[in-house]
Amino acid sequence: MAFSANLEMVDSEARITLEGELDAAVADQFRQTVEHAAQEKPQKLVLFMDKLQFMASAGLRVLVFAKQRMGRDVAIYVIGATGPVLNTMQMSGFHQAVYLQESYP
């Protein structure tokens, strides 16, 4: 399934909706979306992953980039991650650096 990353700013929140398979070939697309989000200087980054089917290490690298690019004061929420996506985050320990939630109001 084709990958897409769509950014939406809601007040001071940057919301990115991820769909499809996030592998090395499309990781840069996600990274650029995070860059655009960072330029808006949000207070919170919310990543909707319920429609993300797969995340390779390249995808995780972008999450690491997002965490460090946004700075410590910006909370990162990961919404709806399940299956292999959640597994990848847990084994690498990234899940402890973000807020994992099943849904977002």
Next chain:
Amino acid sequence: MDTRIDFYPTHQHQGYKLRPGRPVLFGATLVPGGVNFAICSRYATSCTLVLFEKGAPEPMVEIPFPDSFRIGNTWCMVVFDLDYERTEYGYRMDGPWDPAAGHRFDASKILLDPYAKAIGGRDVWGKPPDWNDPYPHRARLIFEDFDWEDDRPLEKPLEDLVVYELHTRSFTRHPSAGVKHPGTYAGIIAKIPYLNELGVNCVELMPIFEFDEFENSRPNPVTGETMYNYWGYSTVGFFAPKTGYAATGPFGMQVDEFKNLVKELHRNGIEVILDVVFNHTAEGNEQGPTLSFRGIDNQTYYMLTPEGYYFNFSGCGNTLNCNNPVVRMMVLDCLRYWAAEYHIDGFRFDLAAILGRDPWGAPLPNPPLLESLAFDPVLAKCKLIAEAWDAGGLYQVGSFPAYGRWAEWNGKYRDDIRRFLKGDEGMVPVIAERIQGSPDLYGWNKRGPTASINFITCHDGFTLYDQFAYNHKHNEANGEQNRDGGDDNHSWNCGVEGETDDTEVNALRKRMIKNALAILLMSHGVPMILMGDEVGRTQRGNNNTYCHDNDLNWFDWTLLERNADLFHFARQMIALRKTHPLLRTREHFGTSATQADIIWHGTQAWNADWSPGSRTLACMFRERQAGQAGNTSPVLYMALNGYWDALPFELPELPVNYRWHLFANTALPAPHDIYEPGHETPLEPYQHSFLVGGRAVVILIGRP
């Protein structure tokens, strides 16, 4: 950064854009727009970079280093626009094939970068490899972007450590471990609560540098089961974590997973020491495979005989030439890398005596490598621990070149405590040295008790349970007719060889295990516990389980319930050690550097029996001012009865207002064998002696 002119290509080869690289960045380093590749060889005549698409059998391109890209003996090149995630790389080196002169160049081989920071090819533990793969261990590129947050090495004082030696796979591979990712770095994370409950504050991981479990693998002649290079004391890549130990190995994320393990252990107050093997490599002798060093610069990396054969001080076929300046630099770079990039707290050096030999094997009085490590600023707070002997007969326990920094695995502690526990005569004066931090070994040059890593068992040899269940090794499962493994176990089977239903024998074995744990954790120096000894893990009498990927090595977690009393005893002993600074000293007691003394007693107070036939000893730790001028510090007393019958021990007088409290008595069954520190049971004020059971240890606390 990417607008800098020095990051623009100047050359190209088959469409790949290149420019001269940086010679001092050995290995593969991500730079803006590309990757800097750098490798050195003194005797190679040419070098080619070989690039693969991840997992592909054939290279996608081979790029010869242009002559203008060689600086001295170093080839360096930046290759632009590589897919970092999907590229694997190696080298071909051309040069003389002249074994008698030490040269074994073979341009048909694709060679692993000695500085490879991630290695693919053995991504899943135990998965049979493609034996026809021209490049079986493949260097990969890594990002160094792990989010450590505020983590850093814990820098705990050495005297405060309680070390737990564990094997990554064995710790959680057993089905009873009940973890999501058995046998992996992630599996260890799942068991951190257990380590915390036990109370250890440092794990020493048996080798986690990339190794090949299939090195010398073979079917077990009895069972047909594959026997592996299971322990991993044979390094393929010194800069890369073992991929097969990572749950994320198939995704190439072993670096992140291992860093996450270190971070989580640190978050829980647990340091990480790596068992590092710099004495030899996985290439073996002249019959072994050419994987890396042999084909890059054989004469530089290995100690060679005048005829060009391999010296074998390691017992594993070859010996790394650690005091050659190039190899020394690699070792130093490697340890700095692990300290800086992985936040490692310390290193235990396997067969470290080899590191003090010159290129022809002679021991050096002032080995440059050991000195470099001792004074290196990046490693300045790292623990440096030597296994101070080698397979070539160099035994340096007590005399390892320390430079005020090195500690040693104290093999004499292990042997002497074992012999006392077994009941050998003549051991009382010797164990008195061991209990007070071996001043006979480490006092003469003021190294102090922390030079002594005290252990009774380690991965080599019997487990603590087997120490008291077997008189002889039973290594038949290793397929060498029981010839391998040491015979100097100083063990005692308590009357029956191996497993028994005899309740008295089993009770005695537990008592002996508790005796050992009590002495270990009351001794000055740094205690080290072997994984599973706290619950009576057995290897069924096998004292050399280096090749078994089965329950001979795996930690059986059902033991935690079956031997709950042992776990409880070990836990309380560790807690006692943490409670009392008297047990954690940097200086030997009785010297002017300390305010405390250790006083020896026997069955008579103040009168230890040092005679050859003696099997009793008691010791008392106390501050000199205890009980005086408002000093209410406790007094610790330990009575050791190595006789088979109970003996009364006269108790030394305590300061006024002090009273003896019973902390541990290994002669009693659980739960009366040990108490929680601070909740010891008081003796009667008029009690002036204590009947110590046969082959038992009693620990008393004197306090107001």
